Amino acid sequence: MPNVPWLLDVLRGAGVTVVVEGDWLNRYRPGSFDPIGVLWHHTAATxxxxxxxxxxxxxxxxxSDLAGPLCQALVDYHGVFHLISAGRCNHAGASRGSGPIPAGDGNTLMIGWEIDYNGVNQSMTSAQYNASIAATAAVLTRLGRNSSYARGHxxxxxxxxxxxxxxxxDVMRADVAARMSGGGGTWSQIVDNATAGRFTASANWGTSAYSSQRYGTEYRFAEPVAASDPAWFKFNVPTAGNYRVDVWYAANAGYNTAAPYIVATTGGNQTVNVDQRTGGGAWRSIGTFSLPAGDANRVAVSRWTSGTGLVIADAVRLTRL
Structure with a gap:
């Protein structure tokens, strides 16, 4: 029997656009389903x-190797929720336990969103992220749980x-918490050097997977030079406002002592130098900046530096404050 027949009304009540896919109330797997949380996935499709x-x-x-349905809802490129099932689905497998979600049968414990992007050289769209935040907050409110019950696969x-x-x-859970408390949530997006259509660099920038501290499968590197040859990260900033800029790079003693990160702000370009010999393999904030709305090159790593060592361009994250 369907265990969450209320899901359609809850999603629509959260302002999410929903498309019902056939007889969703009676499409489910046999077995127990008593969800206490929400699990985010990506589909691996482009x-x-x-x-x-x-x-x-x-x-x-x-x-052929896993019977459907594979999630309660699929979130498409435009942030539309395609409602697939009101019952148990084959989306989570065994849970090793995370936060308040215990070890056990993840298909019993969690409602699953399959967010349709490939996750290798394509990131989640802003529409997908914002809709998933709204939906997750609404479902957890209905379940009587807090934002810590939102997890990633x-x-x-x-x-x-x-x-x-x-x-x-962690940012996702903070955004869910803000939404549950009546706020609009916080937009955040990551662009990796391999994110399709979001990173540009000249042929002077090489590609490496040398360091295990890399974000994703690879990163870019270049020799310092007194010339303009930046590697750009492009973001579709949803609204003008203040944004925290975090950078990720692989650290090494041979990497640059003062790698220039250029942020294209509302008032013009601002540069922050980062010592890439240390502090790698994690997000590092380079400050808060006023950014205009729109889809444009927003953060760059420049080769024009007085520092020594290879300049690294790996990943950048923007978070609206």
Whole structure:
């Protein structure tokens, strides 16, 4: 029997656009389903504006090795929730326990969103993130749980899953908490050097997977030079305002002593120098900046430095404050 028949009304009440996919109330797997939390995934399919939900059929019907349905809802490129099931789904597998979610049967314990992006060279769209925050906050409110019950599959998986990629799950939970307390939530987005259409650099920038401190599968590097040859990270900033800029790089004694990060702010470019010999393998804030709305190159790593050592460009995160 369906265990969360209220899901459609809760999502619509949160302002989320919902498409009902067939007989969702009676599409579910046998077994127990008593959810206490919400689990985020990515599908590993490449979505786009013209092909917003390439994994929908698989999420409904399953694969040769795993029977469907594979989630309660799929979140497409435009942030539309495709409602698939009101009952148990094969989305989580065994849970090793994370936060307040105990070890056990993840398919029993959690409602799952499959967010349709590939997670390798494609990140979640702002529409997907914002809709997922709103939906997660509404569902946890309905379940009587707080934001700590929102988890990512990589936190609960016993088999080394990486999803959802390019999302800081602590920031996600903070955004869910803000939404649950009546706020609008906080937009945050990560652009990696491998994010499709979001990173540009000349042929002078090489590619390396040398350091285990890298974000994702690789990072870019270049020799310092007294010339303008920046590597740019492009963001679609939703609204003008103040944003924290965090950077990720692999640290090494041979990397640059004063790598210039350029932030294209509302008032013009601002530069922050970072010693890339230390502090790598983690997010590092370089400050808060006033940014205009729009889709544009927003943060760069420049080769023009008086520092010594290779300049590294790996990943950048913006968070609205």
């Amino acid at each position: 979505s786009s504006a013209s092909n917003p939900h390439p994994a929908l059929n698989v999420c409904i019907n399953g694969r 990589r936190e609960t998986s016993t088999t080394g899953k990486i999803d959802p990629s390019f999302i800081d799950l």
